[in-house]
Amino acid sequence: MQTERVERATKASRIAAVAIVPFLAVLASLPWWGDSGDMRLVGEMAYYLALAQLWNLLAGYAGLASVGQQAYVGLGGYAFFYMTGVLNINVYPAFILAGLFAGLMSIPVSFAVFRLRGAYFAIGTWVVSEVFALSASLITVMGGGAGTSLTPAILREISANRSSRETIIYFATLASSIIVCAVVYFLLRSRHGLALTAIRDSEPASASLGVNTFRTKLLIYVATAACTGLIGGLIFLQKLRISPEAGFSLNDWTVVVIFMVVIGGIGTIEGPFVGLIVYFVLREFLADYGSIYLIFMGALAIGVMLLAPAGIWGFVLQRYGLQLFPIQRRLVVVS
């Protein structure tokens, strides 16, 4: 008599699952052998990875190619500054609340932008972000167009000592990034993830099978906005000040993120990791030549889209079937 089992793990993923532990341990120990600059760099990589996974979830899985996620980075950042600076809420709960605020704001936004499709949806989300940026510049208590800074009192809530403060912020960033990646991974492994893949492949077909496409997409949009807002709070805590231009910067929070996901491999969890490495390598090597590395990334993104639309990891996946974060289920017959 045959029995069947549904399996997900691949040989490569089992290796990866084991190898990741010492890697994370190395990262966690950074405060003891690295300096502030190292922690800031790894922290930056961590939050960009989180933003990339979130955008990948939104665009690569839910099919919502938003060019306006910077709205939630800015909203999260501003909410954090407002809550700690004006409402005098403690730093730690302020993070969570900032994320929740961003998530909440995404609900009315979705009413406007979900009416649009494709590139029109993209530009619509961008316009919404511009509206938030302009509105932020009109709020005088937050410094208007010039922005505002965190006060030393707020920073002292984390720690009076600068070095331990940097360490705490570093761990918070690392932890948030790991949590976001884990949430995205487990979400995609769940039946919601299956629904998303179905929607991505064919919205009408999945709707006819009973998948509530609107509600699924809305859930993903709001969840992504909330997480992005949380990350936004973290980003600007590290930067110590926020302004409308920085908070809602298309270039910093969307262009770079989209490039990472597209070049790395959209629609795969491994893709953003690859794209992250490509971006930081390019940035470090071409740093002396001004913004040439952005031109490079633009050309690379165009080349990828035309020649290898699945990105670097997508190519690897097609060629070698290598999966480190497997989501697909396979039927295995065990007789």
Next chain:
Amino acid sequence: MTLLQTNNLSAFYGDFQALFGVDVTIDEGEAVAIIGANGAGKTTLLRSVAGALPVTRDSVQFDGVPIGGRSAHDLVLLGIAMVPEGRRLFPSLTVEENLLLGGHSKRAGAWNLKRIYDLFPRLYDLRRMPAPTLSGGQQQMAAIGRALMSNPRLLLCDELSLGLAPVVIRDIYASLPVIAAERTAVVLVEQDINRALDATSRFYCLLEGRLKLTELSKHFDRAAITAAYFGL
């Protein structure tokens, strides 16, 4: 004089194979029918010949020249025109504009706007109307006229009678002899076997992408066709 020849023609929609090594020959000025059930590959065959589907170079020959895989607009210049399934007139254009569009390739020949209106007088009255306002039969006439404007040597007609009343179908088929008089070869894809066989000298019957039967139309044997059509 062989005008069109397919050699072991196979066609795919992505991974799905729709035609399996089909050999068809059309002579100059001939009228040939291609019959078969839904999904037999009739439209696929037409689209492969018309350049709308990618096929290997040698699998289609026109006037002895391999044309497989060449783009549709190139083939119009060579003299292959299509009356697509469902008419597919351009909704933003008037009837006359649709006809003029058919002449985009500016191929020389006997057909021009005036002659099309002579063939289908009703179209002249409707010439300034937006295409979607026409009835099914009128649209079919306009679609045929549009294809004729490119002065084709080979006219591919996909399901002329689809969704039309018998009286209307009769009128449309009445135009075929006029077309044939210009030495234009006509390929008729139809599900209505009787009409198709009446209007043609030979027929091919397809089943699930394969050629099952070919005969002279006048040697029409109901039993043989039924067997080939339904695969019994």
Next chain:
Amino acid sequence: MEWLNILIQGCLLGGIYALFAIGLSLSFGIMRLVNIAHGDLIILSAYAALVVTQQTGLDPISSLVIVVPVMFGLGYAVQRGLLNFTLTGGLLPPLLVTFGISIIIQNGLLQVFGAYTRRLQEGAIETASLQLPGGISVGVYPLIVFVVALVSVGSLQLLFYRTGIGRAFRAVSDDADTAELMGIDNRKLYALALGIAMIFTAIAGVLFAIRTIFDPSSGPIRLILAFEAVIIGGLGNIWGTLAGGVLLGVSQAIGAALSPTWQILAGHIAFLIVLIVRPSGLFPRTRD
């Protein structure tokens, strides 16, 4: 009277917005392509005019004689050589490729020209004004821009409805597959479409840069304004795009009258309202 003045200023402002929007409307109407680099191409035209005026001593409007053909050629080449290959892959390739082009143009301009703001100088006409009855003063230059927008839209209508090539454009926009079957080479037609779009984009870029300062990063906001005008007016209708531009201009003029910092925001809000209440725009024509 104050309201009439706002209305007039808004209408005239709408002229430049309509000019911004024409190129976007064309490429969407014919190719279903939303060109994210559109705003940057407007700015690129302005920089091209800057170079031409500096090298030849021509005034900006005369420089159009050189800038327009160059931008036409650029549009033709980009569509033929690059964008034509993105049209079949779904929604992401055209979006991301034009996005990439946008980033390349912005940073390329930054590398070549630096971040300094520039302006094109046309001379006295920039500040000349007409006095209308009722004490309303109308700038001559905005009036010229509005007339150019009117003529542009009118000439495009003529092109689309009175010429063979216009007929071909409409056919391709309706049904690209059947158009191919009728002998139309879609690839060439798309390239021509973007080339024509670039003619108006170039005109828009030069006219805009005479009155407004610009720098390499001025592109994105122009894209947004063009986009808003197209959406408000309704897709697939060139006159609608003009109407959309005017409505956007009027909204902004009303906002500016309340407070100068509210100008752009007022336009965004008007756009969002139209989006929520009538998503297909005010005079839509395209089926999707």
